[in-house]
Amino acid sequence: MNTRKLVIRSMRKNIKMYYLYFFAMIFSISLYFIFSTLQNDQTIVQMVKTSTNFSTAFQVAGILLIFITVVFTIYATSIFIRRRSQEIGLYQLIGLSKAWVARVLILEYTILGLGALLIGMLVGALLSRLFLILFMNLIDIEVMVGLTFSSQAVIQTITVFTCLIVVTSLQIIWTVYRSSLLQLFQANNRTDYFVKRPSIVSGILGLAGLSLIGFGYYVSTLIIDNADALMFLMLFVLASTILGTYLVFHTTISWILYIFRKKQNGHLGLYNSLSVAPLMHRMKDHANSLTIITVLSAMTITMISLSYSLYYSTENDVRLAMPFDFAVENMEEEAAIISSRLEEEQIKFNHYELDAIRFDGAWVEQDPSADRRQRTFMLFSAEQMAHAGLDVESPQDGEAIYHNTRAIIEGMEISYPKYVEFPSNDEVNRLTVSNFKLENVMNYRFYGSQLLVSGETFERMRDRIQESEDKEILTFEVFQLLDDEKSETASGIFLTNVDSDLYITDFYTAYQDSLQTNGLLIFIAGLLGFVFILSTGSILYFKQMTEAEQEKTYYLTLRQLGFRVNDIMKGIIRKQLFVYLIPLGIGLIHAAFALNVGSVLIAASMLTPIFISMAVYIVIYLMFTFVTIRYYKSIVTKAL
Amino acid sequence: MENQNTPKTVLIAEGLRKSFGLKGNAQQVLQGIDLRVIEGEFVGIMGPSGSGKTTLLNTLATIDRPTEGQVSIKGNEISKMRDSQLSNIRREHLGFIFQEYNLLDPLTVKENILLPVSLTKISKHQAETEFNAIAEILDIKELANKYPSEISGGQKQRTSAARALIHSPSIVFADEPTGALDSKAAANLLKNLHEINQARQVTIVMVTHDPLASSYCSRVVFLKDGRIFSELYRGEKTRESFFKEILDMQAVLGGGD
Numbered sequence: 001m002n003t004r005k006l007v008i009r010s011m012r013k014n015i016k017m018y019y020l021y022f023f024a025m026i027f028s029i030s031l032y033f034i035f036s037t038l039q040n041d042q043t044i045v046q047m048v049k050t051s052t053n054f055s056t057a058f059q060v061a062g063i064l065l066i067f068i069t070v071v072f073t074i075y076a077t078s079i080f081i082r083r084r085s086q087e088i089g090l091y092q093l094i095g096l097s098k099a100w101v102a103r104v105l106i107l108e109y110t111i112l113g114l115g116a117l118l119i120g121m122l123v124g125a126l127l128s129r130l131f132l133i134l135f136m137n138l139i140d141i142e143v144m145v146g147l148t149f150s151s152q153a154v155i156q157t158i159t160v161f162t163c164l165i166v167v168t169s170l171q172i173i174w175t176v177y178r179s180s181l182l183q184l185f186q187a188n189n190r191t192d193y194f195v196k197r198p199s200i201v202s203g204i205l206g207l208a209g210l211s212l213i214g215f216g217y218y219v220s221t222l223i224i225d226n227a228d229a230l231m232f233l234m235l236f237v238l239a240s241t242i243l244g245t246y247l248v249f250h251t252t253i254s255w256i257l258y259i260f261r262k263k264q265n266g267h268l269g270l271y272n273s274l275s276v277a278p279l280m281h282r283m284k285d286h287a288n289s290l291t292i293i294t295v296l297s298a299m300t301i302t303m304i305s306l307s308y309s310l311y312y313s314t315e316n317d318v319r320l321a322m323p324f325d326f327a328v329e330n331m332e333e334e335a336a337i338i339s340s341r342l343e344e345e346q347i348k349f350n351h352y353e354l355d356a357i358r359f360d361g362a363w364v365e366q367d368p369s370a371d372r373r374q375r376t377f378m379l380f381s382a383e384q385m386a387h388a389g390l391d392v393e394s395p396q397d398g399e400a401i402y403h404n405t406r407a408i409i410e411g412m413e414i415s416y417p418k419y420v421e422f423p424s425n426d427e428v429n430r431l432t433v434s435n436f437k438l439e440n441v442m443n444y445r446f447y448g449s450q451l452l453v454s455g456e457t458f459e460r461m462r463d464r465i466q467e468s469e470d471k472e473i474l475t476f477e478v479f480q481l482l483d484d485e486k487s488e489t490a491s492g493i494f495l496t497n498v499d500s501d502l503y504i505t506d507f508y509t510a511y512q513d514s515l516q517t518n519g520l521l522i523f524i525a526g527l528l529g530f531v532f533i534l535s536t537g538s539i540l541y542f543k544q545m546t547e548a549e550q551e552k553t554y555y556l557t558l559r560q561l562g563f564r565v566n567d568i569m570k571g572i573i574r575k576q577l578f579v580y581l582i583p584l585g586i587g588l589i590h591a592a593f594a595l596n597v598g599s600v601l602i603a604a605s606m607l608t609p610i611f612i613s614m615a616v617y618i619v620i621y622l623m624f625t626f627v628t629i630r631y632y633k634s635i636v637t638k639a640l
Numbered sequence: 641m642e643n644q645n646t647p648k649t650v651l652i653a654e655g656l657r658k659s660f661g662l663k664g665n666a667q668q669v670l671q672g673i674d675l676r677v678i679e680g681e682f683v684g685i686m687g688p689s690g691s692g693k694t695t696l697l698n699t700l701a702t703i704d705r706p707t708e709g710q711v712s713i714k715g716n717e718i719s720k721m722r723d724s725q726l727s728n729i730r731r732e733h734l735g736f737i738f739q740e741y742n743l744l745d746p747l748t749v750k751e752n753i754l755l756p757v758s759l760t761k762i763s764k765h766q767a768e769t770e771f772n773a774i775a776e777i778l779d780i781k782e783l784a785n786k787y788p789s790e791i792s793g794g795q796k797q798r799t800s801a802a803r804a805l806i807h808s809p810s811i812v813f814a815d816e817p818t819g820a821l822d823s824k825a826a827a828n829l830l831k832n833l834h835e836i837n838q839a840r841q842v843t844i845v846m847v848t849h850d851p852l853a854s855s856y857c858s859r860v861v862f863l864k865d866g867r868i869f870s871e872l873y874r875g876e877k878t879r880e881s882f883f884k885e886i887l888d889m890q891a892v893l894g895g896g897d
Binding site: 266 | 703723724727728729730731732734736738742743744745746747748750751753754755756758759764767768771784785803
């Protein structure tokens with residue numbers, strides 16, 4: 001038998017074990033191929049050119065994608081090589097050289113890899129069109145896309161693939177050359193790790209893990225109020241929670257299980273014997289991978305939830321910042337032209353005139369030691385706003401409400417009432433600002449912090465503020481379109497009739513811009529999240545598969561002792577729930593705290609998109625649990 | 641058939657046949673075996689390699705199904721039972737001691753021993769009492785909180801024996817229990833088994849190829865080529881003379897192993 005025949009024969013024999021690995025490889029290759037196809041697509045290239053956001057997003061995502069694919073491949077390969085270590089040992093035992101064994105294995109994995117590459121690219125080519133349509137749909141662009149086969153994408157994919165083969169080959173060489181025969185034969189049944197018992201140190205470390213996480217959470221709540229130390233605090237929170245998570249997996253959980261077990265005093269029962277006991281011993285070995293899985297889960301959930309929230313609330317957020325479809329300041333002529341042009345196009349609209357006072361003043365805090373901050377303000381009348389159709393709350397007489405969609409980011413959401421001091425004609429030189437609202441009363445880009453007062457106060461203030469160069473009486477002309485279908489035409493009319501040097505924008509244009517950015521964000525986050533969850537899920541699954549094989553003899557013994565498959569499965573399900581739900585649970589809590597910080601970015605409520613994202617994540621994740629349990633069941637059933 | 645004075649029968653096997661492999665190329669390992677074990681007996685099964693000892697034990701112990709013939713344990717006809725019913729029989733009526741101990745490595749000695757009572761109605765208190773009694777006899781009480789990897793082969797096998805006895809089974813099946821032990825540990829275990837057999841009237845069926853081991857039995861069944869070749873009863877003989885008798889029989893059988 002020559003080498004080639006042997007390779008083919010051994011591959012055929014290993015097909016059952018391989019197909020998962022093969023599938024995982026096909027999957028990551030096709031996803032990468034889709035990604036690079038999109039990256040090189042003409043429509044997207046055009047978009048990327050216009051915005052640096054887009055190109056950085058694509059680059060970062062590309063790097064992350066390669067990174068996760070490589071890490072995943074290393075992980076999967078190491079698991080599968082270990083499972084074949086007896087075979088590797090056997091070849092050496094019958095006198096074949098290490099070089100020969102390494103060569104054969106590399107040949108096998110390369111053949112497998114080439115197959116995966118071919119299928120992966122084929123699948124990718126078929127699916128990339130679907131993904132492009134999905135993407136165009138997300139960002140609301142109607143372009144009929146004839147996706148051409150991108151040779152650039154092929155080259156990129158082959159490059160990444162070559163890296164993977166090199167990494168795998170190095171791993172194989174490492175395993176073959178570094179391990180002794182004895183290690184190879186015993187790789188699958190190590191039992192020596194059962195001996196250690198937790199000491200008082202474990203207890204202390206265990207508590208330290210929990211405290212680190214708790215402390216990280218606590219500090220994370222401080223980030224919003226201390227935006228100047230943002231970078232430092234964020235790194236601190238990350239370090240604290242990740243270290244805490246590691247300790248929890250390394251020590252805390254096995255320590256808790258140990259305490260529980262000690263209380264049982266030997267009466268552990270079948271179900272705990274199959275879950276608590278092996279978990280307690282294996283937790284330490286799994287600490288690294290479980291930490292990675294937890295952190296990746298938290299990252300994925302945060303990333304998806306945030307980008308989905310952004311996308312989900314795009315219209316809402318833009319509307320909060322731009323309450324009127326169009327607005328111009330002191331531009332009567334232009335407003336008249338716009339009106340007549342809109343009428344020509346038979347676009348129905350409402351048109352209002354709003355008075356405002358712009359003046360220079362200063363924020364004064366209740367705390368006299370706090371800094372006074374000089375600002376330019378715009379004062380609006382609540383009655384007029386209500387008349388123009390805005391749903392605003394009228395402040396009490398003599399008081400104002402501060403309107404700003406960015407108040408939280410700017411750190412202006414605390415310690416009300418504040419005061420606005422202004423140069424006055426009489427002794428009253430302060431306006432009490434009783435509260436703030438996370439919405440604008442006038443489209444942004446008009447200069448000045450927006451204050452809303454009652455009609456009467458507005459009239460009084462008009463006289464009270466000292467006349468100077470800094471005091472301006474303004475007239476805003478605002479338009480509300482009544483016909484959504486013609487927004488695009490109307491937007492064109494508006495933009496051609498205002499001086500582009502003024503950087504005035506309208507609701508529709510701002511909305512489209514936001515939608516494109518957020519659409520790209522959710523698309524990339526979704527793609528990455530998908531890869532992340534599939535790799536973390538697969539790693540857990542592969543690990544559990546190996547564990548199931550190692551524990552086969554236990555199931556045989558238990559069945560000989562007269563336990564039914566169903567009894568044993570109950571214990572195994574309990575164990576799987578632990579293995580899968582602990583990282584998921586901790587990951588979800590991590591994500592919740594991260595999102596709490598991230599919620600500053602979005603004015604609208606994020607609860608709905610967060611719940612949807614988390615639910616989707618949990619469902620996909622639990623599918624892996626289900627598949628694992630099924631695998632265990634087949635092992636237990638066949639054990640006897 | 642039985643009257644009140646004869647001891648109760650625990651296990652009956654009739655016309656047991658077992659063949660492995662495909663039809664046409666099948667290999668008959670058991671070629672018609674009849675066996676009756678009564679309560680309190682300590683039966684040894686001996687025979688050369690390939691005589692079908694372990695196959696017979698597995699078939700009697702409901703782990704394997706016979707191709708032909710019937711086995712009944714405590715009046716339960718098991719040949720036609722479903723797998724889940726067989727599981728119940730094993731859990732309630734049978735105990736097992738294996739050559740390789742088959743302890744669960746993640747569990748301590750005590751947890752291993754108490755495993756068989758875990759899904760039964762036996763109370764914690766009762767189980768604890770039973771554990772103490774058996775661990776006392778087998779001298780493993782001190783080891784209760786040790787893991788299998790921390791104790792010697794002999795201690796492991798005594799743990800395995802304790803696990804086989806904890807739920808007071810009708811029969812204990814032992815498959816080469818001394819096979820992996822040194823002579824001292826083996827003698828120790830056999831003495832323990834003998835004591836337990838005498839004191840608690842536990843029925844034991846043991847497969848072994850070691851004449852010394854079977855000299856502790858009350859009866860030894862010799863197999864050859866899948867059939868019962870002969871039987872020896874110890875009766876009132878000393879262990880030493882019974883041992884000699886077994887050796888002689890082995891010589892007749894041919895092949896020490």
